[in-house]
Amino acid sequence: MTSSTNQQILLKTRPVGEPKESDFALVENPIPEPGEGEVLNRTIYLSLDPYMRGRMSDRESYVAPVELASVMVGGTVSQVIKSNHPQFSTGDFVLGYDGWQAYAVSKGETLRKLDPNQAPISYALGITGMPGMTAYFALLDVGQPKAGETVVVSAASGAVGSIVGQIAKIKGCRAVGVAGSDAKCDYAVKELGFDACINRKTQELSSALKDACPNGIDIYFDNTAGAILEAVLQQINLGARIPLVGLISQYNAENPPPGPNLMPLLIKRALIKGFLVLDYQHRQTEFLNDVSQWLREGKLKYKEDIVEGLENASHAFIGLLQGKNFGKLIVKVNNDPTQ
Amino acid sequence: MTSSTNQQILLKTRPVGEPKESDFALVENPIPEPGEGEVLNRTIYLSLDPYMRGRMSDRESYVAPVELASVMVGGTVSQVIKSNHPQFSTGDFVLGYDGWQAYAVSKGETLRKLDPNQAPISYALGITGMPGMTAYFALLDVGQPKAGETVVVSAASGAVGSIVGQIAKIKGCRAVGVAGSDAKCDYAVKELGFDACINRKTQELSSALKDACPNGIDIYFDNTAGAILEAVLQQINLGARIPLVGLISQYNAENPPPGPNLMPLLIKRALIKGFLVLDYQHRQTEFLNDVSQWLREGKLKYKEDIVEGLENASHAFIGLLQGKNFGKLIVKVNNDPTQ
Incomplete structure (x- = not known):
């Protein structure tokens, strides 16, 4: 992977039963350019969650499935590296839904800015997310x-x-x-x-x-x-x-x-x-107030299971459905500059 | 059956699968005497309802099962023929829970008086019950x-x-x-x-x-x-x-x-x-107000499937669980003097 290459994991085939690593394809593509109102994010953390199994099937659900040959969906914590959106600057940390890839272009409206001084930025994929x-x-x-x-x-x-x-x-x-x-x-x-x-x-x-x-x-x-x-x-x-x-x-x-x-x-x-x-999106503030306070008071503890490298995401995800993770499973896709 | 004989249907054996008529026993016993605060009722109508199947089994439920050799339980509309309770007089029509029998002694507190001029008394086992x-x-x-x-x-x-x-x-x-x-x-x-x-x-x-x-x-x-x-x-x-x-x-x-x-x-x-x-017993008035008005306005229609004679109750009940009834199933146990 060069500095101008984006790593992505695509859904290759719809799994029958347990997903296999061969249901996913790791590909490289040029890093995209953000358009007007968009930002380019470098993914730091990718969240892996059981609901993603549902997105791999084309059974009826509450949202559309991931299309074949498309990037797998997922919540991400990223750093903005280029911005054409007035509310985001290079260097900002953001919570988004950029999926299983190392870089992504996002519309600013879909991102939430994170303050790395309040809590580890990865928490936004778990206890505060x-x-x-x-x-x-x-x-x-x-x-x-x-x-x-x-x-x-x-x-x-x-x-x-x-x-x-x-x-x-x-x-x-x-x-x-x-x-x-x-x-x-x-x-x-x-x-x-x-x-x-x-x-x-x-x-x-x-x-x-x-x-x-x-x-x-x-x-x-x-x-x-x-x-x-x-x-x-x-x-x-x-x-x-x-x-x-x-x-x-x-x-x-x-x-x-x-x-x-x-x-x-x-x-x-x-x-x-x-x-x-x-x-419950409209009640997020209520949630954040309580949970932030409980974290500050030490009433809430939180454990992460961090897998290194996007290339290990599919293996980790298969293990998640088998209960092999221990704590909130996230993939560290690029370095975390806050650490 | 003489005028001093009570007909009763007892639970003889706990059914396995569909109840059979042989799970029930029709017996004759003397008509009981009401004690202090009690009344003697002559059953006019007995309600047959699917929940009774549950009472025949000794699986855990929200109430105790009917004991073997005891009278099958059930809602009844009856006429008081002797009263030792100040609120009931001979001739009153009452809704009770006297079970599958022609006569029963009840505590006054468990009975509700019915006005035969408001609606057919049998309705108290169905649409207004x-x-x-x-x-x-x-x-x-x-x-x-x-x-x-x-x-x-x-x-x-x-x-x-x-x-x-x-x-x-x-x-x-x-x-x-x-x-x-x-x-x-x-x-x-x-x-x-x-x-x-x-x-x-x-x-x-x-x-x-x-x-x-x-x-x-x-x-x-x-x-x-x-x-x-x-x-x-x-x-x-x-x-x-x-x-x-x-x-x-x-x-x-x-x-x-x-x-x-x-x-x-x-x-x-x-x-x-x-x-x-x-x-919902405590909200009965609310219910009766609405339903009585809808009946008066002709907005509610009601159909009864009346079986004649207590001796036919078990056969009718077995058919109820098979969907053979058409309308609210009740057994006419003794003559209805309001008709």
């Missing part, structure tokens, strides 16, 4: 936690789950995680302050949930669906709330698998509600 | 219908569904029913004013729903779960609401079958919420 907002609004708005209630969250050490459990504790709830390894569970309990965490690979879910939730389950923050949701439904309390935020367990399924039997919802007058963070 | 309240509150409170939206309801000619569709029309919605025969569908459309009705036995659900709901589905009032819920989920609109009121399709299942894949809930930010009418 989309995963943080997802945790915050799905838990507080749909879940409506009350002190003393029990909150269960799946993918508990992940970008969203780790924040959910900590906010549950801030709100006076019992926080119980479900994660895929002892190391992740230890982290949730010892570092993040969860009351308990279940290793879904070594423990029998139903009895482990019973032990961990002696007063039943009032809120289940569902990142995964599948077997965990099914086991949780057997132990929900009257009026339980289940924000359905992700279905990681089935993102690689060729055909949508059946869901849980819904009788417990009726018996317990409970609700499952689908949640997408994009509906 | 529990099924009516279920339709009213699950549609209006959980469903939150807005004029112009599309409401789909399963078991559309039944006690609850027939009222749901009519209230949907009163609220300015498009009402689409799903029912089990052409006769039921004709009734829903031609008599009750539904905009369309799908015969789930002869029509392919997905394409029929697409035809009947050109603007998608905003509310699905679910009496049945199963295949209808699954097909509906593929066509819900953004922010759809699904009151889950019954799971008739699985009441006879030995093991709870899987439910639908829940991905559409996330994509459409929709909700499924379990509903039990007993949570």
